Amino acid sequence: MWRYTLKRLIQGIITIWFIATATFFAMHNVPGDPLINDRSVTEDIRANLEAKYGLNRPTHEQYLIYMGNILRGDFGISFTQKNRMVNDIIREHFPVSAILGILAVVFAGLGGVLWGALTALYRNRLPDVIIMFLVILGISVPSFVVAAIAQLTLVNLNDLFGFSVLPVAGWGTLWHMLVPSMVLGLGTMAYLTRLMRSSMLEIVNSDFIRTAKAKGLPPTRIFTTHQLRNAILPVITVLGPSIAAITTGGFVVELVFAIPGLGRYFVQAVQQLDYTVIMGTTVFYGAFLVFMVIVVDLLYGWIDPRVRLE
């Protein structure tokens, strides 16, 4: 178990190093750089800026300096937010994205399991048909559409009641979180519902369920201990990457609901070619993803003892 964990951790570190290196060179090879702006600057100002940010050195030298700084935990200073440390940007804005993400994952996970189980129980009957229709919608409608519709619904709801039932946008209280996190989790919830449904259906016809029925176990026991517990395994597997995807993919939701999360820095940095922020957020999110995958693998062994960790 410990050996396995250690091995995974080392693999993870190599993965993160690879992500950092690939991003660094890809970023330096696209046309343009963070110093180009709407107003052209003279050669002299440009030279000053390059010297200030160390961009006048050869790329491989910049790479070594940058890697050295990362090892010390210093992601540098943003090019667009000229006086802000990338570390500060991550520290201030990641918690917001994380809170939104955790809630979205919980919505998605619990919702996916419950709806999936329900559709499997009532397969080919009305609840199944309705829910599976919604699931298809949830998977195929992009989040910016869902976010916009959800927000418009909130506006109309508040208008209908004549007072603010739920805030339309903003951040800070419990009520600000509810709708954005549901919107953020919707796609994953739909995906998990489908996964849970098929996994339940597969298990219903398996031998051990027949055995359980034959030996006269009460239906609730069969359902909970044998069906649900086994059917949930594939859901757990995809949950790890889902957490990372949801937490990093909040850009649209953060923009529409004016939420001060890290997602918009992540996307805007790419548009602005803000080297330090691109590197900082990519390495950070990469590490986060790797960590989540390891955690899920360890959890897997705990939920299903048949899985050997080695």
Added chain:
Amino acid sequence: MSDAITSEDSLTRAAGRQLLTFAFFAIAGIALLMVGLAWASSLTGAASGGNNAVDPETGTLTVFLREEPPQLNSSLSTDQVSGSVLGHVIEGLLRYDEHNRLVTAVAERWEIREHGATFWLRQDALWSDGEPVTAHDFVFAWKTGLDPANASEYAFILYAIKNGEAINRGELPTSTIGARAIDDHTLEVDFERPLAYFDKLVAFSTYAPLREDFYLATSGAYGADADKILYNGPFVIESWVHGASLRMRKNPLYWDRERAKVEVIDFAYITSDANATLNLFKDDKIAYATLQAENLNNAMEQRWHIDRFMDGSVFYIEFNHREGRLTANHHLRKAMQLATDSAELVYKVTKLPGYLPGESLFPVWLQGVDGYLREEYPANYPAMDLEQARWHLEQAKAELGIDEFPPLVLLTGDNPISNIQAEYYQQVFRKNLGLDLKIDKQIFKQRLAKMLSGDFDLVLAGWGPDYDDPLTFGDLFASWNLNNRGQYRNPELDKWVRVAQNEQDTKARMDAFGEIQRIIIDDAVILPGYERGVTYVTHPQMKGMVRRAVGPDPDFTNAWIEG
């Protein structure tokens, strides 16, 4: 299977009940989790929103910012959002009033001569820590802007001051700047060369004062946070939560206390999503919002208060005039000019409210001698004429010695309006001239890099004003201008730009702009597309909000709440 249905059904029912119990626990769990997360998020302090759009009781106006200001150091700031925020909290020598006239600010009177200017500063202008604003603060700010070590992107606007350019190139020390504090309240400036519009320059934020001791005490982080800025404007920034909100309160030490009418301006939301801001407006959470074309009818049905203004920018196709490029050929450019109709683009294709069809490099709102420049010097833009256009195309083919034009590369940005425009031009040139365009869609920085290196035939470009004088557009295609990315070179145009820069007489300067306009159209240097307009809705109780093409926009300094 039929005999098994009853037992299956009983299992289903039992399991269904079980699921219901689980669902109940799940909802309870989520509720608990939310309470916990709400507590956790209160620790991060990133709260925003909640108030109504206007609150007459506390005098609070709630609005939004399109983007987070990158930083608020007036000598380094370049973007429009920072400009708008700085316009509320920092005051320069002169400022624009609600009718966009230049009026006194920190300077109570001023005198502009051919080779220099003198500003007499008012005694009662104070910094937010109670110290007086002095002439030294301006000299320090200008040195800071020009100091090559600070690499300010807007240093060029300070080149009007004697030795400004040489200091910025590192050829002279900052102490040689042609600006002196005669005493605490008298500021004298020498010009690099005769200049008729210096008063318009000093209203720009790069010319705003900075106090040396405070600036140095922040050790390079001036303008990074609300407590790392010294204010002297009608408002001070009370709190600035990065990415979330920015809140201003009336400055009790401001010399003209009557000017600010509201107590608090709360920029409670930061989002560039136009639908989100409109939804916030509908929900009575913000006092103004920009309208998109698709919302215009709805806004009229709702009987909202709709306003519009020209934001000052012009957009056009810029040709690549570099030697060896097909688009360097005069006849090819003429052919393309005569094959397009900007009115069709604006009214039938983009259909954005408030936009005007482009005809000239100079937008309609610029002032001429007595009235508008464009009324005194009409553009006389040639109407679409396909016969002429095809004749020019044949001439071009003959001159270039080719039978068929290869596809031309049209470089564009990746926003929706650029896409629509690019496709429109692609179709128009194919239909009218049989010319093929290859669209090269690039994100912001990549597009700029390709423009700089000349990796295009045509590019969808635009220009917004820095100061309120036609020269802010007029020198764009001068051969020495770094923003002349198509590298158009024409000695005659250069000559007229020099006249516009150095001449003291207004009529002679405006004549020069008339000539520049004529050359740009005759030689088809650019193909004007549109002048950008903005249509927006305002809260019925909010009055006095100012929109402007040059200077801080939007400006809530004079805004008040009715009722």
